[in-house]
Amino acid sequence: MTKQQNPFSDPVVLVTLGVVLVAVAFALLIFQPSGAQTIAPASGAWAQIVVAFVTGLTTGGLSCLAVQGGLLASSLAHQIEQDFLAHAPKTHPKKHAKKIESVPAPHANSALPIFLFLVAKVAAYTLLGALLGWLGSFLSLSPMTRAFLMIAIGIFMIGNALRMFNVHPIFRYFSIEPPKFITRYIRRTAKGADTFTPLFLGALTVFIPCGVTQAMMATALGTGSALMGAALMLAFTLGTSPVFFALAWLTTTLGAKLEKFFMRFVAAVVLIFGFVTLDSGLNLIGSPLSLQNLTRAWFAPSSASAPALDADGSLTVNVQNQGYFPRTLRAAADTAFTLDLVTNETYSCARDFVIPSLNFYQLLPASGTVQVNIPPQPAGTKLFFTCSMGMYTGQIVFE
Amino acid sequence: MIKQTFRVADMSCSNCAMKLESLEDSLDGVKEINASYHKLSMTVEYDETRLTAAQIVEAVKRKGYTAVPA
Known part of the structure; x- marks a missing residue:
């Protein structure tokens, strides 16, 4: 050496x-x-x-x-x-x-x-x-x-x-x-x-x-x-x-x-x-086979984090820098409703909101509320939503 | 000139193939070497009057690999 x-x-x-x-x-x-x-x-x-x-x-x-x-x-x-x-x-x-x-x-x-x-x-x-x-x-x-x-x-x-x-x-x-x-x-x-x-x-x-x-x-x-x-x-x-x-x-x-x-x-x-x-x-692509979607059931939120419809017949998702809250929402089957996406000083990719199966994509404002009309879905359907990078996810369960 | 194929099982990436092909520049009598990491083999076209398969195997060994005539 x-x-x-x-x-x-x-x-x-x-x-x-x-x-x-x-x-x-x-x-x-x-x-x-x-x-x-x-x-x-x-x-x-x-x-x-x-x-x-x-x-x-x-x-x-x-x-x-x-x-x-x-x-x-x-x-x-x-x-x-x-x-x-x-x-x-x-x-x-x-x-x-x-x-x-x-x-x-x-x-x-x-x-x-x-x-x-x-x-x-x-x-x-x-x-x-x-x-x-x-x-x-x-x-x-x-x-x-x-x-x-x-x-x-x-x-x-x-x-x-x-x-x-x-x-x-x-x-x-x-x-x-x-x-x-x-x-x-x-x-x-x-x-x-x-x-x-x-x-x-x-x-x-x-x-x-x-x-x-x-x-x-x-x-x-x-x-x-x-x-x-x-x-x-x-x-x-x-x-x-x-x-x-x-x-x-x-x-x-x-x-x-x-x-x-x-x-x-x-x-x-x-x-x-x-x-x-x-x-x-x-x-x-909204696949139920992704690790996050597969394991979500294991860490299933309590009823407290799976709210029922608001008084005006809508569901609310808080879009934060760390993801979507709550991550699981429950909605009545065969009933249309409005999904309120609420941002507040949100700058992460969570703003790029995607519902793959509805072919819905929108860049949300950093602060504000965007309403999405969700059409009726049969019981048992899971509507997955995600950011455009597939990092943050959530789902709406119809029952 | 003859073409002979050697199996070089210990190549670990496409850079290994590049290293083996560089023998073109240092081995007298070699016309062309085509090495493939995908196939773990190298084909050498050489002048058999100036070079032997054993010499090629030895040169490959100096590069850190083991060549076996296929």
Whole structure:
């Protein structure tokens, strides 16, 4: 192993700290009470960005490094070769500059290529997120379309997680293999020796995304907004940066066994997110098979939280930032009534109110009351309602 | 020139296929390598007068994988 120096004299450490600080600043910005107009801090969109950032910070870095580490090593190869020549001119440096497993801990001069690689990667993925979100805007014509997209994304994430767990060979097909002409082009470009190479290779990482990144790209597509897609991918790649840097730096000390352990951790996290996304999609189509709708009966509210009709023959749901209250309402079968949706300083995605089976969708005002006419329903019917992201749900039981 | 397929059962992602294909650049006598993570295999087109299957297996081993002629 290499001898230890004062870590703060190493620009790699300084750049790493810089990236960590940027990441922390970004995290603080996320939790700041006031913020952008288009992505309100209390909104579900903001929650998605936080999740993307935390996903990057916790699992994305390692997963990305496993797939894109070779490119980073290629970016560093020329610099390391020069460092090696400077320090040991009588040996054969090319042997030491070829593969990631032979890359020593980055030296002082490695800071710039690492930094350029990462900057290009963050920029490229942000643009990709914008593009995906923009493309998604053509797909998200209705909550139903979004629901099917979320279900597809959830299945994709679960499939990828099962692939990482090596459950069955069929799950290997959930991994997207880049076309050979792209991988060959990337490989040949990686031999470049100029400062442009790390920038270019960092940008090229969009063509070889890791499993977690692919899942995040699918989520960006599902946002249906260029701004949101870009913000999501920016948060994610920014989140991956500290871990990516730290692990790149520790490449020589991170053993294969430890890496395998982390990959299983990554797979577990992707699996959980996959099920959450799938469940949200099921909520959004009003399926009784979603986890929330299936388990609602187990936590069935008492009669106190399942009010009868108001005096004027209506039912009231309080739409709050944390969801819908009460979550279960009871109504008389075969009788039409009015559902009053009451908001009061509500800014979360609960405002995007959807009743899938009635094909009803409306963005509620932040404060106020919106009335929905509910047609007669036969006894035993459960009318599910949800937010447009499938996060918050409720039901009306007709009896 | 001959084409030979090898089974590489220990590939764990599509990046592994990329790593194996990079042998194109370092193995003398290789014309083309097509590796697939989906199929856990690699097909090598090479000049049998300059390279042997055993040498390919050894090169794959140096990359961290185990290739078995199919």
